Amino acid sequence: xxxxxxxxxxxxxAEEAFTFYKSVFGGEFxxxxxxKEMASAEFQVPEKEAEKIMHIALPIGxxxxxxxxxxxxxxxxxxxxxxxxxxxxTASKAEADQIFNGLSAGGQIExxxxxxxxxTYFGMFRDKYGIEWMIEFNHNA
Numbered sequence: 620x621x622x623x624x625x626x627x628x629x630x631x632x633a634e635e636a637f638t639f640y641k642s643v644f645g646g647e648f649x650x651x652x653x654x655k656e657m658a659s660a661e662f663q664v665p666e667k668e669a670e671k672i673m674h675i676a677l678p679i680g681x682x683x684x685x686x687x688x689x690x691x692x693x694x695x696x697x698x699x700x701x702x703x704x705x706x707x708x709t710a711s712k713a714e715a716d717q718i719f720n721g722l723s724a725g726g727q728i729e730x731x732x733x734x735x736x737x738x739t740y741f742g743m744f745r746d747k748y749g750i751e752w753m754i755e756f757n758h759n760a
Contacts, residue, residue, distance in 0.1 A: 627684075
């Protein structure tokens with residue numbers, strides 16, 4: 620079966636955001652590569668970009684949340700993008716509350732955790748880094 624692994628672009632704060640995500644989900648980074656580690660004669664890295672994240676990965680269950688910082692020469696990432704959300708399905712109502720409360724801290728709650736019209740325990744928010752999340756526990760799964 621295929622796995623879907625979300626990938627997020629950041630404007631220079633990928634490491635900060637992923638340290639925050641790690642504090643909520645637990646685990647360890649499986650990969651953390653800085654732009655300076657990729658530098659070569661063919662791939663020049665400006666000093667101000669050297670410490671930024673080229674690739675970071677945080678395993679969460681069988682999936683991996685990944686990200687990078689977008690180099691300034693490629694322009695800024697739209698932090699108010701609203702075409703996609705990261706959906707997290709939990710094993711319990713308590714886990715849903717823990718993840719929702721942890722990730723939404725400092726963010727904007729769009730829909731608090733509550734029983735949904737479609738029969739699940741559901742909530743939605745934009746975290747303090749501008750990333751949109753949906754958290755859901757399906758009582759019937």
